[in-house]
Amino acid sequence: MELSRRTVIAGAAAAGVTAATVGGTAHATGGRKPVKTLFGKLADGTKVYRWSLENGGTRLKVLSWGGVVQSLEIPDRRGRYANVSAGFDNLEDYVAKTPYFGALIGRYGNRIGKGKFTLDGKNYQLSVNDGEQSLHGGTQGFDKRVWDVEPFVKGSDVGLHLYYTSVDGEMGYPGTLKTKVTYTLTRHGDWRIDYEATTDKATVVNLTSHVYWNLAGEGSGTIEDHELQIAASRYTPTDAGLIPTGELAKVAGTPFDFSRTKPIGRDIRTSHPQLVTAKGFDHNWVLDKGITARPEHVATLRDPASGRTLKIATNEPGLQFYSGNFLDGTLTGPSGRTYRQGDALCLETQHFPDSPNKPKFPSTVLRPGQTYRTTTIHTFGC
Numbered sequence: 004m005e006l007s008r009r010t011v012i013a014g015a016a017a018a019g020v021t022a023a024t025v026g027g028t029a030h031a032t033g034g035r036k037p038v039k040t041l042f043g044k045l046a047d048g049t050k051v052y053r054w055s056l057e058n059g060g061t062r063l064k065v066l067s068w069g070g071v072v073q074s075l076e077i078p079d080r081r082g083r084y085a086n087v088s089a090g091f092d093n094l095e096d097y098v099a100k101t102p103y104f105g106a107l108i109g110r111y112g113n114r115i116g117k118g119k120f121t122l123d124g125k126n127y128q129l130s131v132n133d134g135e136q137s138l139h140g141g142t143q144g145f146d147k148r149v150w151d152v153e154p155f156v157k158g159s160d161v162g163l164h165l166y167y168t169s170v171d172g173e174m175g176y177p178g179t180l181k182t183k184v185t186y187t188l189t190r191h192g193d194w195r196i197d198y199e200a201t202t203d204k205a206t207v208v209n210l211t212s213h214v215y216w217n218l219a220g221e222g223s224g225t226i227e228d229h230e231l232q233i234a235a236s237r238y239t240p241t242d243a244g245l246i247p248t249g250e251l252a253k254v255a256g257t258p259f260d261f262s263r264t265k266p267i268g269r270d271i272r273t274s275h276p277q278l279v280t281a282k283g284f285d286h287n288w289v290l291d292k293g294i295t296a297r298p299e300h301v302a303t304l305r306d307p308a309s310g311r312t313l314k315i316a317t318n319e320p321g322l323q324f325y326s327g328n329f330l331d332g333t334l335t336g337p338s339g340r341t342y343r344q345g346d347a348l349c350l351e352t353q354h355f356p357d358s359p360n361k362p363k364f365p366s367t368v369l370r371p372g373q374t375y376r377t378t379t380i381h382t383f384g385c
């Protein structure tokens with residue numbers, strides 16, 4: 004039986020845990036202004052701040068550097084809290100080492116083949132940073148920028164508005180892109196992300212969040228025992244550079260079938276050529292619902308040991324499931340434990356990789372006068 008957040012909080016209180024320990028005043032009164040503290044300074048002296056939010060039993064810490072989710076804490080079935088997002092406890096590692104831990108990704112989440120695309124008859128060469136490919140916006144994507152942050156309390160919700168303006172030509176992309184991303188913690192403890200962007204010249208946009216999840220707690224070990232369900236009957240196979248071939252392949256009868264809940268580790272070590280190439284799962288699932296006007300449920304992740312669950316709803320057409328294949332034990336999290344292969348996973352809501360070069364994929368083109376809008380909602384339970 005899955006318990007609601009409210010039930011868990013009530014149970015924890017009955018066990019003698021204070022209200023402050025399980026959501027604090029933010030849960031009891033419906034919102035408390037985020038707290039700002041200095042997290043560190045960049046080499047040029049620029050200050051990077053951390054914002055701490057709390058509401059509905061969820062605790063969230065966000066950096067102005069890259070819009071990074073530095074920590075996200077939720078309770079297990081016994082009301083015990085753990086940070087379920089991989090990351091670092093210092094700015095230096097985020098600047099020098101991070102594999103996009105917790106970051107806002109732009110201008111284009113995922114890969115664009117050879118860093119090239121053609122738009123309105125003009126060829127564009129992007130920053131290349133993943134072999135021959137452009138990955139997550141290039142060498143200095145949105146994850147490596149300092150965002151302007153504005154906290155808010157609105158009714159029973161609490162959150163942050165994050166702003167960044169990407170100038171024409173940055174990382175090779177056309178148009179000055181004005182971006183606003185809103186992180187909201189609702190009174191129920193849901194974490195909602197609303198993305199908005201406008202441009203003064205035709206461009207391509209694909210924003211997403213790159214949180215690395217381990218519902219047992221960061222640094223606790225493998226996620227192969229986590230159970231996953233994805234509402235998708237097709238996925239996009241890739242070539243050796245992890246660029247989609249253009250095929251929309253059926254998941255039925257393959258390790259990519261998560262249409263029914265199953266442990267991630269059940270098929271991850273099979274000899275399927277796609278798993279061998281990517282060293283695990285690192286693919287885009289074609290969501291059955293397609294693009295929708297409002298967010299709809301697309302995936303559920305569960306850790307049987309702790310009972311924690313994560314449900315994802317989005318209006319995007321795709322979901323990139325990455326099983327932490329390239330974590331190699333060289334990075335250490337706030338727990339003091341190293342991250343090894345498969346110790347965390349990502350579920351990135353998105354348009355498809357390499358869409359600018361795949362006319363049959365849903366378009367990622369944004370033109371002047373249009374507003375890019377997309378929403379993803381994370382609902383936690385146990």
